[in-house]
Amino acid sequence: MTSLWHPFASMAAVVNSELVIERGKGVFVWDSTGKQYLDATASLWYCQVGHGRTEIVEAMRTQALALEAYHTFGDFANPPALALAKRVAAMSPNPDSKVFLTSGGSDSVDTAAKIARRYFQLTGEPERTVLITRSWAYHGMHGYGTSLAGITGNADGIGPLVPDVVLVPWDSAAAVAEAIDRVGADRIAGFFCEPVIGAGGVRPAPEGYLKETRAMTAEAGALYIADEVITGFCRTGDWFASNRFSLEPDLLTFAKGVTSGYLPAGGVIAAPRVWEPFYAEGAPLFRHGYTYSGHPTVAAAGLANLDIMEREQLSARALHWESKLVEGLDSLMDHPLVGGHRSGVGFLGALVLDPQRLAADPDLPVKAYKAVRARGVISRAIGGDALQISPPLTITDGEFEQMLAGFRRGLDDLT
């Protein structure tokens, strides 16, 4: 019996049936029996540049031989952390931003939530504590992230959470306005928004939603916090969806694609409005940070990964695949198990199962991804009704066709 306690797993089901992934190259991975799979989820949405890029591994090795690890608390820094922060700040839609480095997306969300509340303490509005979040939102699994969960169930069963969180329907800007009115504009600290909801089932924001909510948040004097853990680093056709949609968020959380997952990393980009009071002469110490914030080997992996993204123009690739994915998913619409798809912003999509079949068998998404996996394509059940599609951005035309064929064959096996 395994000693590995898996995340997001029913261990009774997993305990004697683990899928042990041993190797990866490009869009493919191989399990311990030698079976090949096309990685249609880029692991957990992060492997933008594909698996097995020796360039990143070499950069990690070179850095580790010089200085494998050192912290960045207080006045400590190291060259790769400085370079990565500078490079990511320059990608921000807001000029003159600063970057707080973390070890992942959940760290970044909790960091952003604490920065938001702390910001208002520093600027003389301590009553601004309320954070607005959306149904279907996934903001990680730390304390704040769990409290901000919009996926039913992700915040259940553990008792009291962070207070002062308001949940609104994900697709209604009017609901955000109504929440601000109800709570009082002067009590709102921030609005958390995934420009495309990811783990909650790939739900691009409705037309006009991002701009409208951005304007309302600004009018309320609150902070706009774009959670770009999935949408960042080329996935939505630019460095960030915020650049593409001219969002200029006050805070932007990132992770995953910053290293394509070669080592765990994340961070928060803060616009000048936010960082200035923290940097002011005499400002109190911000008692926050993580042991591995700015870890040099991690940062070196990030820098090498960004080199590949620039050289191979992966934002342009994502835009190329954006429309191809819509067409590809359209081509599966004739299948009796398929009810639709959610896609159209960047290279991520959800293949939605037929609602009647789903009503008759709520386990259908799990059965469907397992059938597709048996046909050599890794997907995942998301959003309660759909299968995730977000392959590495480096996928070729032939591999893309192979992926669609795997979905069709897997679904055929279920009918």
Ligand SMILES: Cc1ncc(COP(=O)(O)O)c(C=O)c1O
């Ligand atoms: C939008 C978003 N925020 C935060 C997180 C949490 O990131 P991590 O699992 O790296 O802690 C995720 C993870 O999928 C995410 O999709």
